[in-house]
C-alpha cells in the first residue's frame with residue numbers, strides 16, 4: 001500500500017496550537033508538507049505558545065513548520081497568514097480552516113457579542129482565509145481547502161444557535177467554493193468531526209475515551225492530497241469512523257395546481273424517507289422538476 005505523501009506542498013492550519021488543528025499540522029508535516037501553524041493561543045508558564053510548541057515538535061521530528069499568531073476572522077489577518085506561507089515557502093497548496101471558539105447560551109439570552117464573536121471566528125475565519133488563499137491557488141491551478149463544520153450546523157444543538165448558524169454557513173461556503181474552484185483545480189470539502197479536545201471535554205460523556213483527536217487528522221490528510229478529487233462534500237469523522245454526509249430528498253408530491261389540502265393529505269408520502277434519493281446539486285433538483293413537468 002503506497003503512503004500518501006505531501007512533499008513539496010505548503011499547508012496552513014488555523015487554530016493548530018491545540019486539539020484537532022494540532023493533530024492536522026503534525027500529520028501533514030509528517031507526510032512532507034511545510035506547515036504554517038497558526039494559533040492565537042496563550043503561552044503556558046514556560047512562555048512558549050501552543051503553536052510554537054507544535055512547530056518545535058514538527059522540527060524535532062525533521063519536518064518544516066513556521067509559527068503564526070494572527071487571529072483569524074478578518075480580511076487583513078487572512079492576508080497576513082497567507083503571506084506567511086507564500087513568503088516563507090513560496091506557495092500555498094492546502095488550507096485547513098479549523099480555528100474555532102464556543103460562546104454557548106440559550107437563544108433567548110444570547111448577546112450580540114456572543115453571536116458576533118462566533119460568527120467572526122468561524123464564518124469570517126473560513127471566508128477570509130479562503131479568499132486570501134484563492135488568488136494563490138487559482139494562479140497555481142491547484143489547491144485543497146478543508147473546512148470544519150459540526151453536528152450542530154447539520155442538526156442544531158441546544159444553546160448553540162450562534163455556533164450552529166456559523167457551522168451551517170461553512171457548509172454553504174464549502175459547496176459554493178467547490179463550484180467556483182472546480183476549473184482551477186481547487187477542491188473544497190468540509191469535515192464534521194467528533195473528538196476529545198478542550199472544546200468538548202465536558203460534553204462527550206462515556207464516549208470521550210474513544211474519541212482521540214488524532215483519529216480525525218487522517219481524513220484531513222486524504223482531503224489535502226492531490227490524489228483526492230472529491231469536492232463540495234461533507235464527511236463525518238471521529239473515533240475511527242469516516243462517512244459521507246448527504247442531502248437527500250423524498251420522492252414527495254407533485255401536483256400541477258398544488259393546494260394546501262393536497263399537501264396535508266400527502267404529508268406521509270412527502271415525508272417518506274424510503275423514497276429518498278441523494279441530491280448533489282441544484283441542476284439535479286431542477287432536472288427532477290423538469291421531468292415531472294414533462295418539459
Ligand SMILES: NC(=O)c1ccc[n+]([C@@H]2O[C@H](COP(=O)([O-])OP(=O)(O)OC[C@H]3O[C@@H](n4cnc5c(N)ncnc54)[C@H](O)[C@@H]3O)[C@@H](O)[C@H]2O)c1
Nearest residue numbers: 015018019020040041071072098099100150194195197199
Ligand atoms: N472537538 C470536536 O468534537 C469538534 C466537533 C465539531 C466541530 N469541531 C470544530 O473543530 C475545530 C477545532 O476544535 P477543537 O475541538 O480542536 O477545539 P480547541 O479549542 O481544542 O482548538 C481550537 C483552537 O483554535 C484556536 N483559535 C480560536 N480562535 C482563533 C482565532 N481567531 N484565530 C486563530 N486561532 C484561534 C484556539 O486557540 C485553539 O487552539 C473548531 O472549528 C471546532 O468548532 C470540533
